[in-house]
Amino acid sequence: xxxxEEDPQALSIQEGENATMNCSYKTSINxxxxxxxxxxxxxxxxxxxRSNEREKHSGRLRVxxxxxxxxSSLLITASRAADTASYFCATALNQAGTALIFGxxxxxxxxx
Amino acid sequence: DxxxxxxxxxxxxxxxxxxxxxxxxxxxxxxxxxxxxxxGQGPExxxxxxxxxxLEKSRLLSDRFSAERPKGSFSTLEIQRTEQGDSAxxxxxxxxxxxxxxxxxxxxxxxxx
Numbered sequence: 692x693x694x695x696e697e698d699p700q701a702l703s704i705q706e707g708e709n710a711t712m713n714c715s716y717k718t719s720i721n722x723x724x725x726x727x728x729x730x731x732x733x734x735x736x737x738x739x740x741r742s743n744e745r746e747k748h749s750g751r752l753r754v755x756x757x758x759x760x761x762x763s764s765l766l767i768t769a770s771r772a773a774d775t776a777s778y779f780c781a782t783a784l785n786q787a788g789t790a791l792i793f794g795x796x797x798x799x800x801x802x803x
Numbered sequence: 804d805x806x807x808x809x810x811x812x813x814x815x816x817x818x819x820x821x822x823x824x825x826x827x828x829x830x831x832x833x834x835x836x837x838x839x840x841x842x843g844q845g846p847e848x849x850x851x852x853x854x855x856x857x858l859e860k861s862r863l864l865s866d867r868f869s870a871e872r873p874k875g876s877f878s879t880l881e882i883q884r885t886e887q888g889d890s891a892x893x894x895x896x897x898x899x900x901x902x903x904x905x906x907x908x909x910x911x912x913x914x915x916x
Binding site: 722724726731732733734735736739779781783789790791792793794795796 | 807834836838843844845846847848851858859861892894896903904905906907908909910912
């Protein structure tokens with residue numbers, strides 16, 4: 692079963708706007724990761740946030756984690772057409788991080 | 804390019820046939836993972852290897868599925884007596900031991916007719 696659930700399922704914005712997607716999960720986690728998948732391709736790791744962290748930045752990406760609410764958000768600022776993709780959150784249930792449990796993803800469409 | 808590679812990229816087969824997919828991980832990565840992704844869903848964990856040992860298998864990995872990593876380098880995933888429900892993208896990923904990030908290959912898209 693899916694551990695994480697992303698919201699919204701689909702998001703359409705204009706270039707230059709910010710995109711925010713959320714992820715909720717069910718059990719305690721060691722870390723939470725966000726991946727991007729372009730249509731029909733493999734996944735690309737974007738950013739990882741550990742359970743003892745609340746916020747993390749990487750370029751135009753900002754991730755927050757609220758362990759009390761079991762939720763995370765991914766903000767993409769100043770979006771570009773190339774950001775069009777599906778975005779998945781993934782949690783590792785154990786410290787070894789062997790099995791990643793993915794949500795169903797948010798499909799982002801950025802139009803120019 | 805030294806990323807994870809998968810072969811073939813696409814496979815069309817008839818129900819009942821056997822298929823085999825190959826994954827070549829990043830060369831220094833000891834761990835190798837297989838995931839399955841159906842349309843509109845996130846990837847689902849199937850199994851993982853640490854070196855040549857298969858250490859964890861999901862309940863999704865039925866008896867018709869078998870994975871090997873004989874020399875601790877490349878891995879194969881075989882599906883016997885394919886069914887239409889096996890149609891999916893099969894993704895391979897690799898990591899170092901203790902590494903939290905998994906690096907994914909481009910996937911093999913399987914269509915069972």
